[in-house]
Amino acid sequence: MTGSAKLLVLNCGSSSLKYDLFAPWAGDAEPVRVATGFVEGVGQGTARLRHDPPLTGHRGPVQEVEAGDHEAALHVVLDVLRDDWAGLEALGAVAHRVVHGGPDLSRPAVVDEAVLEAIESAAALAPLHNPAALAGIRAVDSLWPGLPQVVVFDTAFHATLPAAASTYAIPQELARRHHLRRWGFHGISHQYVTARTADVLGVPADRVSLVSCHIGNGVSVTAVREGRSIDTSMGFTPMDGAVMGTRSGSIDPGAVLHLGRTGLPPDEVEDLLQHRSGMLGLCGDSDMRRVRERADAGDAEAVLALEVYSHRLRSLLSSYLGQLPDLHAVVFTAGVGEHDPALRAEVIAPLAHLGLQLDPDANAAAVGGDRPARIDAGGTPVLVVPTDEGAQVAREARSAVFGPVPQ
Numbered sequence: 001m002t003g004s005a006k007l008l009v010l011n012c013g014s015s016s017l018k019y020d021l022f023a024p025w026a027g028d029a030e031p032v033r034v035a036t037g038f039v040e041g042v043g044q045g046t047a048r049l050r051h052d053p054p055l056t057g058h059r060g061p062v063q064e065v066e067a068g069d070h071e072a073a074l075h076v077v078l079d080v081l082r083d084d085w086a087g088l089e090a091l092g093a094v095a096h097r098v099v100h101g102g103p104d105l106s107r108p109a110v111v112d113e114a115v116l117e118a119i120e121s122a123a124a125l126a127p128l129h130n131p132a133a134l135a136g137i138r139a140v141d142s143l144w145p146g147l148p149q150v151v152v153f154d155t156a157f158h159a160t161l162p163a164a165a166s167t168y169a170i171p172q173e174l175a176r177r178h179h180l181r182r183w184g185f186h187g188i189s190h191q192y193v194t195a196r197t198a199d200v201l202g203v204p205a206d207r208v209s210l211v212s213c214h215i216g217n218g219v220s221v222t223a224v225r226e227g228r229s230i231d232t233s234m235g236f237t238p239m240d241g242a243v244m245g246t247r248s249g250s251i252d253p254g255a256v257l258h259l260g261r262t263g264l265p266p267d268e269v270e271d272l273l274q275h276r277s278g279m280l281g282l283c284g285d286s287d288m289r290r291v292r293e294r295a296d297a298g299d300a301e302a303v304l305a306l307e308v309y310s311h312r313l314r315s316l317l318s319s320y321l322g323q324l325p326d327l328h329a330v331v332f333t334a335g336v337g338e339h340d341p342a343l344r345a346e347v348i349a350p351l352a353h354l355g356l357q358l359d360p361d362a363n364a365a366a367v368g369g370d371r372p373a374r375i376d377a378g379g380t381p382v383l384v385v386p387t388d389e390g391a392q393v394a395r396e397a398r399s400a401v402f403g404p405v406p407q
Helices: 070-084 113-124 130-143 156-160 172-178 187-201 253-261 266-275 278-283 288-296 300-321 334-339 341-354 360-365 389-402
Strands: 006-012 016-022 033-040 046-052 062-066 091-098 149-153 210-215 219-225 228-232 329-333 382-384
Touching: 006 130, 006 389, 016 070, 016 389, 033 070, 033 389, 046 070, 062 070, 070 130, 091 130, 091 389, 113 130, 130 149, 149 389, 156 187, 156 228, 187 210, 187 219, 187 228, 187 329, 187 389, 210 300, 210 334, 219 300, 253 266, 278 288, 278 300, 288 300, 288 341, 300 341, 329 334, 334 341, 341 360, 341 382
Parallel strands: 006 091, 091 149, 210 329, 329 382
Antiparallel strands: 006 016, 016 033, 033 046, 046 062, 210 219, 219 228
16 A cells, blocks of 8 residues: 555444545645445345445435455445446555454554454454444455555554453452453544544644543543543443443343343343343434434433433533533534534533533534534533544555554
8 A cells, every 4th residue: 555545444334334535645645535425235145235425515425236255245335336436456455444452453554464363353352343343344455466555443443442441340350350340442443533623623633631422422531631532431342431323331230140030031131231222222213313203292211312312411521521620611412413403512511510501592503513622611521523533544554554543
């Protein structure tokens, strides 16, 4: 890979393939995305492709495609990229978002056999995601043998958690044997948002302290001190912490044991807490836009669901404020965080006594923009910062090959 080569970023989910193609860049320039899209329903019969053409600002139509596995999905992506934006022969590398690096991988790495083995070993910690990432890596290798590939890990940003934050209060020999600790997730997003916030506030990236609230279908809150993650709400799995679209978030372990004693097998308990809980369990709907519409219409279940959701977020945010005496900002990001002013107000309004206060007009205007926006009314800055995991993976991949890009 050279600074004048294109970079393809892949994010392989259990049944999806997201992609971003970046133009050549070098030095301290920001990566420029020239195409993006996804294939959903991989391995589930007829899949769906949406390709956003390069630099048009318009979303492409969703079309049905055949993608029986990730290699077939990658062929679909390459075909549409070749048709829509010629020049893949100048591709210099492929970078992959990998959910879990396990105990051995906490930095971006160029793929070799040792890296593949480590990702495979960590698959027990991320059984839905790491195998999909491995499938993507192998698909690229089958198409372009010898093309450099780089892996960037969602857990890496949280490798700086102090032992007091990452350690569970269980027998430590057992914890070490089974890698039972707080790993944290959404790290690529939190890292990107941290750097963007530092830039907006004019604070050196290694000095900024903030609380980053990544609120999408999955939700995590992270405390960042001097540019490093020091606490985060997701734990051994992404099920911990805040209430999410279909995940329960934190729940008394005794309640889980009680479910087991009632006769529910472990797999069914996991499915319950992972796929049938959260907002879906509270009100039968995991789409926050629909929940908001129902609550505004007076639906009692939806109103309670939003109250539970914002209460948990507010509790996490408040607990992290106490760990950051030099707080620079509170930041909202991701799909819900960037698009739901009412939720931001529900989380922040009761915290005025802690120096947090929103400007109602600025908050209402900050919906779906592509630039960071301040929404506070003075005091501690509160920002909405659009996340861009693809761009962060691209930067990290380039750094793995050439060294850090200057900030």
